[in-house]
Amino acid sequence: MATLQDVAVAAGVSPATASRALSAPDSVSMERRHRVLEAADRLGYRPNRSAQALASGRSRHLGLILPDLANPFFATVAKGVQAQARGTRRAVLVADTDEDVRAEREVIEDLQPGVDGMLLCSPRIGEDEIREIAASGPVVIVNREVEGLASVSFDVASGVRAALEHLRALGHTRIAYVGGPATSWSDARRRAALGEVAGLDIVDIGGQRPVHQGGVAAADLVIAARATAVLAYNDLVALGVMSRLRARGLSVPEDVSVVGFDDIPAASYVSPALTTVALPLTRAGHEATTLLDGLDDAVDPPTLRLPVELVVRDSTGPARP
Amino acid sequence: MATLQDVAVAAGVSPATASRALSAPDSVSMERRHRVLEAADRLGYRPNRSAQALASGRSRHLGLILPDLANPFFATVAKGVQAQARGTRRAVLVADTDEDVRAEREVIEDLQPGVDGMLLCSPRIGEDEIREIAASGPVVIVNREVEGLASVSFDVASGVRAALEHLRALGHTRIAYVGGPATSWSDARRRAALGEVAGLDIVDIGGQRPVHQGGVAAADLVIAARATAVLAYNDLVALGVMSRLRARGLSVPEDVSVVGFDDIPAASYVSPALTTVALPLTRAGHEATTLLDGLDDAVDPPTLRLPVELVVRDSTGPARP
DNA sequence: ACCAAAACGGCAAGCGCTTACCAAAATGAA
DNA sequence: TTCATTTTGGTAAGCGCTTGCCGTTTTGGT
Known part of the structure; x- marks a missing residue:
């Protein structure tokens, strides 16, 4: 060589x-x-990359930590990060924590010394831990906000509001919220926004794993709660709810309306197509990567809150009179 | 520090x-x-990772090249690779080529010098190029086989056979194959196996992009071809076909039976649930990573062909008499 | 033609770690 | 106790590149 x-x-x-x-x-x-x-x-x-890195002190590597690569939400963010990073000829070290807090800590610790910056996507660890990490290297958080640190998140509150108003306009008054992981910051944000639309009776169906099966498990609780509409933590969960509702002989949207969150590809190609709050995931990946680059010369850490959009499809309809 | x-x-x-x-x-x-x-x-x-790498000549980094992170097929493989790599405390550099041959070449070239080995997932580049790459560093190919190089692939032929026999048993005789990208090795393998089941009239609906929209576009051709069943390149395409068939007023499986390939999560939670040939994707990721480790001391490059399994769900049924 | 300023390019000192290679110490057999 | 053998740990030579510093050449103004 x-x-x-x-x-x-x-x-x-x-x-x-x-x-x-x-x-x-x-x-x-x-x-x-x-x-x-x-x-x-x-x-x-x-x-020789190692030699360049050693001599210059910059590895041209980015670390991307995310809970689950098989979840289209994160995969899409990852894709955005990828694309942006490649534009500046940097490589992305991706680590999947399997939704596990311990693994997350471990993997961050492991990766950090080798990268020029880290993207923490939906971190489940504590705020203080995140601060500690941010103290030893550039960090941008995605889909969560931590006071004083750079982040890219989504305006979920307005998404929740739009979804609830949509449902209320359709005549629904008793609405079930099927939540995500208890440790999830974005679940907390969604919950916080639930009360913002007046005249609604919200039933809170505790935290599920944010996957299809979680929704399946929650569906029976939804039925028991006699809600006529459900807002789910994310599309995967919403899809799970729909499956199980159907299995229980209820039809969507005639008997129950369902709204998801994220707008993953599957949302548009299931039947009925899912009404959902679309998040600009790829863009979040882009922005976060860009932010990471400008971190040093930033006075105070920038916080981006990207706009979301309610996409109405076929899973929501008028409430039964 | x-x-x-x-x-x-x-x-x-x-x-x-x-x-x-x-x-x-x-x-x-x-x-x-x-x-x-x-x-x-x-x-x-x-x-300091760079220093370790420089001094030892090993970066403890693996390169994973794949066509599309947002495709659950690849995301799942990536997850398998991840898990295995973390077990040996190595990091994975993931690069998404966006199904683009040029980008693929570029990104491989870029990544290779910095890693201890590369995993090429469904590479679209030519065999000779792959050989060249393999000459300058350890390489394992996933979901494709190249004579003389280590690879992990799937026994798609037996999958195709099982699917066709299943359809024939249901009374279908005119079957459409909705193919994948023309440059795809695994599409070629599927095609090659189409003739192996006797007594079937196979209509070949050319290569689509291996995504939902590709299937949507193909569905009308399926209808025009008067096939009563369709075997799709992968689940995403199958799902696309189903959407469009439904939109055209045909019902699955009553009017047309549909079989996919891969068994991505969505296959089981759409309705009707998709009959599909399940590939052990996570395992492929594991095996490929393991293979990479043992490459030097291997006499001749090992080739694994993992078994597949037909999962019969609700998208296939008896042919209309 | 002369000098100041600007542009260019070489020297050499590392970056932080690994790993021969060898010397010293410890161990055990005789 | 002595010598051969094994263990243990130190010395030092890099790994291949970047970059601060400074001498040399070029440029252009007068």
Whole structure:
């Protein structure tokens, strides 16, 4: 494997010049730059990333920590991060914590020293722990907010409000909220917004795992609560609720209306198509990555709260009179 | 930030001993090891990954290249890789090529120098290119086979056979195959197996993008072809076909039976639940990662072909008499 | 033609760690 | 007790690159 040294020799310049020719093109005369580029090309030179990282103190690696890669929510964010990072030729270290707090701590600890910055997606760990992490390296939080730290989140409150108003307009008054993990910041945000629409009777169906099965499990509670509509923590849960409602002989939206959260692809291609609060997931990935870059020269840590949008499809309809 | 040097001084040993105490525990006496560990802990020592990598020549990073993170197929494989890699405390660099051949080439080129090995998931590039890549570093291919290289793939032929036999048993004789990307190796494998079941009239509906919309687009061709059953390239496409069939007023499975491939989560929670050929995706991720580790001491590159299983659900039924 | 300023490029010192290689210490057999 | 053998730990040489510093060349103003 050819080293920069070899390239320099081949081009008849010093290693310093070779280095500059490759990384700071205009600090070297055109002629020499060409000589170096040509030599590098001819020798098939590939920079040694570890050496670059060690010497420069920057690895050009980003760490992305998320609870579950198989969850389309996170996969989509990851895709956004990816795309943005590749634009600046940086690589993304992805770690899946399996929704496990302990694994999360461990993996963050593990990854942090090797990256230039971390993206914490829906972290389940405590605020103080997050602060500690942020103290030892650039960090942007996604889908959660921590006072004093950079974050990209969604305006879920207005999403919840829009969903509830939609349901109220359809004549629903008794609405079940099927929640997510108890440790989830965004579940807390949704809950907090539940009271903001007047004239509604909200039944809170405790925290489920934020997956299809969680919704299945909750559906019977929804039925027992005699709610005519349900707002779910996310689309996966909403889909689970719908499955089970159907299995119990109820039809959506005739008997029960269902609203999800996230707008994952599956939401639009199940039947009935799911009414849901769409979150700009890919964009969140983009923004978070961009934020990470500007962190040092930022005076105070920027907080982005991205707008959401209620997408009305076929899973919601007028309440039975 | 404390360095190994600092730790060594604090523990009253040489840097070499400190290094060994941390990475080769039993090449150092218990007493000194404790001194080092204690000092490291006290100083909050975190090894510098770049330095370790540079000095040892191993980055403890794996590269995972895949066409689309938002596709549950790949996300699931990625999850398997993740889990396995974390077991051996290695990090995974994930790169999403967006189903684009050029991006794929570029990103592989980019990532390879920084990793100890690469996992190429459903690569779309040419065989010769793959060989070239494999020549400059350990590589395992997932969901494709290249003569002479290590790979983990699925026994799709037997899956196709099982699906076709299932359909034939239900009385279907005219069956549409809705294919995937033309450049896809696994689409070619599926196609190759189509002829293996006798007495069937197979209509080939050309290659679609392997996503929901691809299936939607193909559905009308299926109808026009007067097939009573369709086998789709994957579940996403199958789901797309089903949506559109329904929109066209046909019901599944009464009018048309649909079989997918992969068994992604959505397959089981749509209605009607999708009959599909289940692939052990997470396991593929595991196996591929494990294979990568053993590559050097392998005589000839191992090729795993994992078994698949037809999961019969509600999207297939008897043909109309 | 001469000098100041600007542009360019080389030297060399690391970045923080690993790992031969070898010396010293400890162990055990004789 | 002595010598051969094994264990243990120190010395030092890098791994391949970046970058601050400074001398040299070029440029252009007069």
